[in-house]
Amino acid sequence: MTDVSDCCGASSFSCTRCGVAPGRERGYVPAAVTEELKNTPLVEEHRALGARLVPFAGYHMPVQYAGVKKEHQAVRERAGIFDVSHMGELVLSGEHALAVVDYQVTNRVSSLDVGQAVYTVCLNDEGTILDDLIIYRLADEEVMVVCNASNHGKIAKHFAAAAEEHCEFDDRTETTALLALQGPRALAILKDAGADASLLDLGFFRLGQGQVGGVQAIVARTGYTGEDGVEIFCAATDAVTLFRALVAAGEAHGLAPTGLGARDTLRLEARLSLYGNEIDETTNPYEAGLGWTVKLKKGDFRGRDALVAIKEAGVSRKLVGFEMTARGIGRHGYPILDAAGTKVGEVTSGSPAPTLGKNIGLGYVPLEMSAIGTDIGIEIRGKTVTAVVVKTPFYKRSES
Amino acid sequence: MAHYPSELKYTKDHEWARVEDDDVVRIGITSYAVEHLGDVTLIDLPSVGTDIQAQERFGDIESVKTVSELFSPVSGEVVEVNEDLESSPEDVNEGPYEKGWLVAIKMSDPGEVARLMDAAAYEEFLTSLD
Structure with a gap:
């Protein structure tokens, strides 16, 4: 057997964009990894829990653990715990820290409250996406930028250069x-792990600092x-210590x-973008459906001029969900x-959706084919298989 | 857990073959393959009557995360297909050597099966992989 899956990001867990060769050898196992892989502090915990470890963004x-479907279902119905220590944390501090970060991203950072976070993208001068980020305002003059592991080197350099002489x-x-x-059940578990009361009623995209399971932590909703x-x-x-307290x-x-x-199937059902799939340095936030993160009125920021031009010209393609x-x-x-069998775009992510019992995906199509209900074809190993453009998110949790 | 029944023959592509008559073999994928695939979600198999060649692709098996090609251990004609896998592909995860079988093949060269690995040789081969 040969693994013929097309490599990318979390789609196959051995990504060319992360410098890890895709598994194209006969026999289910990714090609040998030549680079030195790092471990998160929890690698032995994962082994003890029976995890299968793979190279991803330079880490094991x-x-x-029990299987993608079971884990996916556990998160939808009860709770799941994920080690995402491979992600990058960059902290900028000083009088100008907020302004420095604000200039590098599309969303508003300067107006964040202390204890508030925001999702944003970070652009190059052409208006295409260097990474998607969450920015946390930790203190008056301190912000934390959390970036994708696969972009860590690039984004660390980017923000280090931006900070130079300013913060x-x-x-x-x-x-x-x-x-x-x-x-x-996540918040109930957090409570049972002995988290400070102030961490249990945080609003969406709010954060607090305190004790969880006997450990000093930053908790964000x-x-x-x-x-x-x-x-x-x-x-x-x-x-x-924290991991064991939460598991217990x-x-x-x-x-x-x-x-x-399961992280990948969960985020896909919720239509959350994965860098390297839906967004990269060839996509702009408008076509990716991330126009809501762009605040043109906030003042100047990197990539703004290009975005204004893109907005005026109008986008020619759009990211849509399909079933x-x-x-x-x-x-x-x-x-x-399209209906004539001509290639008009590409799938960016696609997989079975365990919660929905359907096969779903995201991809770019020309604007005129982006309306909900449009019939499209997907070429699957030489054969055309039918699909239809549907409303996203594919899955939305019911408000409790 | 991975196990490799001694009455089966194996390939380096992680398929097994069970000789049922003089010239008919039932084939499937090994528990090693199943463990590496994860939850099987879709299997494309040839129809009855299709001629397939040893070492050549005869179908695809998809898990949530990956697509893998299926290679036949032997040459011959497909005489039976496991139709249940269409509605319950998880049979491959639950019983790769029993209810998760893929196809049965009437061999054109019954000598081919003798050239496959026995369980001990396959397990030896696996130790060279991980």
Whole structure:
């Protein structure tokens, strides 16, 4: 057998964009990795829990424990815990820190409250996307930029250069661990793990600092699954203590350790973009459906001039969600076809949607084919399989 | 857990073959393959009557995350297809050597099966992989 999956990001867990060769050898195992891989502080915890570890963005990361479907379902129905310590944490501080970060991103940073976070993209001068980020205002003059692991080197350099002579820059990626606790039971588990009361009623995209499981942590009401939950930052040296406290507190709630595999299917159902798939340095935020993160009125920022021109000209393509209407899974890189069978775009992400029991995906199509209900074709290994453009998010949790 | 029944023959592509009559073999994928695939979600198999060649692709198997090609251990004609996999592909995860079988093939060269690995040789081969 040969793994013929098209490599990218979390879609196959061995990504060319991360410098890791895709598994194209006969026999299910990714091609040998030549680069030196790093470990998160929790690697032995993952091994003890039976995780399968794979190279991802330069780290050994757990792709699954009990199985993607079971983990996915656990997060939708109960809760899951994810080690995402591979992500980058960059802290900028000083009088001008907010202004420096604000200039590098499309969303508003200067007006964030202390204890508030915002999702944004960071552009180059051409108005295309260098990375998507969450910016956390930790204190009056301190902000944390959290970037994708696959972009860490690029983004660290970018912000270090921006900070030069204006504010302090500290890359805390190596000394910081990040756990995501997601699902309807997440807050109950956080409580049972002995979190400070102030951390239990945070608003969406709000954060607080305090004790969780005997460890000093930053807790933010953010996530990448479409469920309620929190993301918890702590010192790398405290990661095992925190992880064990959450796992122990989660036992009574049916908490499942959850890997990158389920993280990808969860975020896809919620239509959250994955860098390297939906967005990259060839896409702009308008066509990617991220125009809501662009605040042209906030003042100048990097890439603004280009965006104004793009907006005036209008986009020619758009990222849409689709559902397969015949047997097949449209995966990353597969051609999207019009009624005549001509290639008009490409799938950016596609997989079975465990919550929905359907095969879904995202991809770019020409504007005139982006209306909901439009019939499209996906070329799957030489055969055309039918699909239809549908409303996104594919999955939206019911408000409790 | 991975296991490799001693009555089966194996290939380096992680397929197994069970000789059922003099010239009919039932084939599937090994528990090693299943563990690396994860949850199987879709299997494309040839129809009855299709001629397939040893070492050549005869179908695809998809998990949530990946697509892999299926290679036949032997040459011959497909005489039976596991139709249940269409509605329950998870049979491959749950019982790769029993209910998760893929196709049965009437061999054109029954000598081919003798050239496949036995369980001990396959397990030896696996130790060279991980």
